[in-house]
Amino acid sequence: MEIPQLEDLPDPSGKKVLLRADFNVPIADGKVGDDMRIKAALPTIEWLLEHGAEVTACTHLGRPKGEPNDEYSLDPVRERLKELAPDVELMENLRFDPGEEDNDDDFVERLIEGQDLYVNDAFGASHRSHASIVGPPKHLPSAAGRLLTKEVDKLGGLLEDPGRPFVAILGGAKVSDKIGIIKTLLDKVDRLLIGGAMAYSFLKASGHDIGDSLVEEDQVDACKELLETEKIVIPIDNVALSDDDEVETVGEDIPDGSKGMDIGPDTCEKFAEEIKKAKTVFWNGPMGVFEDERFEAGTRAVAEAVAEADGFTVVGGGDSASALAQFGLDDEVDHLSTGGGASLEYLEQGDLPGLEALREAADG
Structure with missing residues (x-):
């Protein structure tokens, strides 16, 4: 996809540049907990400063609901940004204004x-x-930064000419949230591995008992149709939590009173084999409740398989990125996207409002 690049801007020397960054980072005890997203903007910032621009950055942080809230102040982000890029100003949280x-x-x-x-x-x-994404290009000469360009290039490659076999792994809670991307991926991939809570809707659609596991009853028929493609691989065993709080490994059928919490060891092995054979891998969404160490094995197994894969590996941000960091594997994939929801929407739609705004930007 063609979008305007930094080099397409009028000479930025002596000009004031508004940089919309994504510094929506975790804050703990008044400090930035993970500065990956701040560092990811540095190539763009450095290019602008080297070309004589005066840079003011803006970002959102959390969901302050349209009014100032100290919990979502950008002071900790501003402090870290000053250490990494001292000459850049940072506005207050964009979402403090409705x-x-x-x-x-x-x-x-x-x-x-x-x-x-x-x-x-x-x-x-x-x-x-949102205003800061689609508004400024209507008034100012505009371009994509280095990170935005990289994301579009890497994710676009999955759509246009992936090496084969192409294996995607999807997790997360709800089929309804990912039905669009599932359908898109089924047109592109050779195998689609399904984990997380949404796997139980697929298991039910396959005629299995799922006990008290999370299920979307109104999606079961849709899951049946998707399974007919014969590209989808669902768990063959599960780690479940019984009604008396006992953790147990069960097969495809989960007993009444028990709730599926993670994929089981046989499924981990099966998924790892599929990932190992792949020339292209895309992963988005955990395989279970990985924040609880009792149910982290499935997500860890997939993370390790993706990290060890010989093929080109892309991880779609969000919880998957958090899991990679938790297991110390975030440097072991070819592309770690900075946007969970954005990466899925781009793969599903082939475009984003922010990209469309740049393509239609004012010339100056």
Whole structure:
């Protein structure tokens, strides 16, 4: 996909540049807990500064519901950014104003006041039609930053010409949240491995007992249709939690009173074999409740298999990225996306509101 690059901007020397970054990072005890997203913006920041621009960054943090809230102050982010890029200013949390999420024209005008150019490097927010994403390109010469460009290139490669076999692994809670991406991937992949709580809807669709596991009854028929493609691989055993709080490994059928919490060891082995054979791998979503060490084995097994794979590996942000970090494997994949929801929407739709805005940007 063609989107304007930094080199397409008018000469930025002496110009003021508004940089929409994605610094939506975890904060703990008043400090940035993980600065991956801040560091990911540095190539763009460095290019702009080297070309003489005066850079002001803006970002959202959390969900403050359109009003100032000390819990979501950007002070800790500003402190870390000053250590990494001392010459960059950072505005306060965009979502402190309801105009951001409402895509309000007056808010856009205030945001771009005094600015000459606009750069979007916030891939993780570019699936939202928010003011800071789609507004500035209507008024200012605009371009994609290095991170946004990299995300589009890497994810676009999965859609256009993936090496085969192409194996995707999807986890998470709800089939309904991922029905679109499942259908898109089934047109592209050779195997689609399903884990997480949504696997129980597929197991039920296959005629298995799922005990008290999470299920979306209104999605079971859709799961039956998807299984007819014969590309989907579902768990052959499960780790379950009984009603008396006992952890047990069971087969495809989960007893009444027990709740599936993770894929089982045989499924881990089966999934790892599929991943090992792949020339291209895409993973999004945990295999179980990995935050609880009793149910982390499935997600760990998939993370290790993806990290060890010889094929080209892409991990779609969100909980999958957190899991890789938890297991110390975040440097072992070819591309770790900074946007969970954005990566899925881009793969499903082939475009994002933020990308469309850049393509239609003002020339100056």
